[in-house]
Amino acid sequence: MNELETLHQTCQTCQACSLGTTRTNLVFGDGNPNAEIMFIGEGPGEQEDLTGIPFVGPAGQLLSQILEIIDLDRSRYYIANIVKCRPPRNRDPLTEEQDTCIQYLQEQIELVKPKIIVCLGRISACRLIRSDFKITREHGQWVHKKNFWMTALYHPSALLRDLSKRPDTFDDLKSIQAKIKEICPEVYEQVPYRIQK
Numbered sequence: 001m002n003e004l005e006t007l008h009q010t011c012q013t014c015q016a017c018s019l020g021t022t023r024t025n026l027v028f029g030d031g032n033p034n035a036e037i038m039f040i041g042e043g044p045g046e047q048e049d050l051t052g053i054p055f056v057g058p059a060g061q062l063l064s065q066i067l068e069i070i071d072l073d074r075s076r077y078y079i080a081n082i083v084k085c086r087p088p089r090n091r092d093p094l095t096e097e098q099d100t101c102i103q104y105l106q107e108q109i110e111l112v113k114p115k116i117i118v119c120l121g122r123i124s125a126c127r128l129i130r131s132d133f134k135i136t137r138e139h140g141q142w143v144h145k146k147n148f149w150m151t152a153l154y155h156p157s158a159l160l161r162d163l164s165k166r167p168d169t170f171d172d173l174k175s176i177q178a179k180i181k182e183i184c185p186e187v188y189e190q191v192p193y194r195i196q197k
């Protein structure tokens with residue numbers, strides 16, 4: 001078992017916050033464990049809780065479709081969330097829940113070692129880029145922090161609700177594609193990693 005799998009196993013029994021008592025499945029992460037690019041959302045929704053896989057519900061399906069525009073699928077990226085268990089009724093994860101869970105994500109990031117981190121939505125960007133991050137003004141901007149290139153996209157649930165945000169997201173995707181070509185062009189050159197199911 002590799003270190004990421006060991007961490008996954010440790011998380012499976014976590015009861016460090018109350019979300020541990022309400023989850024169906026813990027949602028650890030999915031995709032290429034050696035990816036150069038990592039996407040990070042806020043927390044699992046209903047479908048993710050039922051399957052244990054991040055971003056498989058309606059928002060996740062939209063995300064997969066828009067990432068295909070820039071030739072990215074889960075063989076080329078890794079995806080996870082700020083919290084690993086579903087907040088009841090899809091409420092925002094509480095600060096205490098984020099504080100408790102973030103150590104697992106930090107370990108996960110250390111093991112995957114991406115060069116690029118893309119935050120999905122305000123909660124992820126506020127947690128990982130800057131606590132006063134304004135998603136409406138700052139989506140698509142790049143910061144270099146702790147050796148990672150980081151940016152944020154609107155959360156795909158926001159794109160489901162508000163079609164007027166999609167053109168901006170298209171521009172942000174092009175910017176992500178350009179950053180990949182600049183700092184890790186092998187992402188597009190290598191034969192994609194085969195995900196074992």
Ligand code: URA
Binds near residue numbers: 042055
């Ligand atoms: N929204 C998220 O932030 N994460 C998921 O895994 C699904 C929906």
